[in-house]
Amino acid sequence: MAVTRTPRSRWIDEGLRALAAGGPDAVRIEALARALGVTKGGFYWHFDDRGALLEEMLDTWERLLVDDVIAGVESKGGDARARLRRLFALASSSRELLRIDLAVRDWARREPKVADRLRRADNRRLEYMRSLFGAFCPDEADVEARGMIAMALYVGSPFMAADHGTRSRADVLALAMQRLLA
Amino acid sequence: MAVTRTPRSRWIDEGLRALAAGGPDAVRIEALARALGVTKGGFYWHFDDRGALLEEMLDTWERLLVDDVIAGVESKGGDARARLRRLFALASSSRELLRIDLAVRDWARREPKVADRLRRADNRRLEYMRSLFGAFCPDEADVEARGMIAMALYVGSPFMAADHGTRSRADVLALAMQRLLA
DNA sequence: CGTTGACCATACGTCACCGTATGGATGGAG
DNA sequence: CTCCATCCATACGGTGACGTATGGTCAACG
Known part of the structure; x- marks a missing residue:
């Protein structure tokens, strides 16, 4: 087995970076190759075509943004409120991961196949939140309203450009969060 | 004065339609020309280049989505709660206008000049909401938290793909809205 | 009825990208 | 040392888009 110089995963990582920065149209394999310091020669050895890369990028997105996040919250204990706080903290922890998630969401608005994947992912996330809010909300x-608001805050706030006077965006999000955990 | 067959406004309208459907990368003047049943010959009579069209599209977006909406809410009277309800109803009334707004928001994530425009627009919208929530919220x-939540619901929910069991998305939004007006 | 202003068609050069084909290079297994 | 799996460079043909150039067309006006 030869050393893998630019294995599949590096193409996928670079593809996700491009997706986060410029949307699916920015995932151009010749540009990725330049970013990786090679030519596209090797790309077509790993992948059938551009669509195959996009598929695998979506697989990776779901694993990173759903499986890993939920597992990360569950790994440490705590009651439902503590877990919700950790969920929010973890979901907003990585700027890069958040940008990938937003890009996928916008992408889903035009590609039905992506929309199907997002529906599965969001249903898993929301179901998880229902279980947490349900623990202290009779x-x-x-419960449904709180789950909706929590998710909309996570999804919507990065798409908002408003200022909040002396407060930072994080301050206002914390205020809103406080309302949800009351 | 000759009759205008395909005036500036038709290019702008068609451009906004393309933007709503596929983002800024989908605003291609040859495609717009095909949609309008002409060739791109006339486009370069009206506009210097593609960038000039995008600028004017953003002007139109701000007028439609900020000025006209606020004016529409204010035109009829009512107390603050009634106006907030009308604001939400109006903001979600036109599927097409909403899609344009979402596309601009995603666009703003990568183009600083668009981000500046969005900041101005969102500050105007949020300031208006502050004035309404402030009327019954000491x-x-x-007030800040409610404004944040209201805007995040408007912006975020179209980017969410989750189901809500027997409830519709509109039902859940109404539930969340109810919490905000309490 | 001729001119002019507003708009359109067509052809062109350039560029970026896709996917294919083909011939390397390179390093570990045997 | 040889072979083979793995990966890379290069060249190619095709497509679609941008912006330019140039010459129509057609209604309105005087």
């Missing part, structure tokens, strides 16, 4: 409709 | 921090 009213089922209230 | 605590200033609470």
Whole structure:
């Protein structure tokens, strides 16, 4: 077995970086090759075509942004509120991961196949949040509203450009979070 | 004065349609020309280049999505809660306008000049919401949190793909809205 | 009825990208 | 030392987009 110089994973990582920075249209294999310091020669050895790379990028996205996050929250204990706080902290921890998630969301608005994947992923995330809010929220409709608000804050706030006077965005998010955990 | 067959405004409208459907990369003047049933010959009579069209599209976006919406809410009277309800209803009324707004938001994530415009627009919208929430919310921090949540719901929910069991997305949004007006 | 202003068609050169083909290079296994 | 799996460089043909150049067309105006 020869040494892998530029294995599949490096193409996928670089593809996710390009996706985060410029959306799916920015995932151009000749540009990725330049970024990796090679030519596209090797790309077509690993992947059938550009679409195959995009598919594997989505696999990686789901693993990083859903499986790993939930596992990370569950790994340490704590009650439901503590887990929710950790979920929010973890979900916003990596700027780069967040940008990937946002790019996938916008992508899903135009590509039905991506929308299907996002639906599966979001249903898993929301179901997890329901289980946490349900632990201290008796009213089922209230649980649903809180889950919706929590997710909308996570998804929506990076798409907002408003200022908040003396407060930082993080301050205001903390205020909103406080309302949700009351 | 000759009759205008395909005036500037038709290019701008078609450009906004393309933007809503596929993001700024989908605003290609040859494609717009095909959609309008002409060739790109006339485009370069109206506009210097593609960038000039994008600029004017952003002007139109701000007028439609900020000025017109606020004016529409203010035109009829009512107390602050009624206006907030009307603001939410109006902001979600047109599928097409909403899609344009979302596309601009994603665009702003990569283009600093677009981000500046979005910041101005979002500050105007949030300031307007502050004035409405402030009418029945004494605590200033609470006003800020509610404004943040309201805007995140508007911006974030179209980027979410989760299901809500027997409830529709509109049902859950109404539940969340109810919490905000309490 | 001729001119002019507003718009359109066509052809062109350039560029970036896709996917293919083909011939290396390189390092570990045997 | 040889072979083979793995990866890379290069060249190619094709496509679609940008912006330019140039010559129509057609209604309105005087």
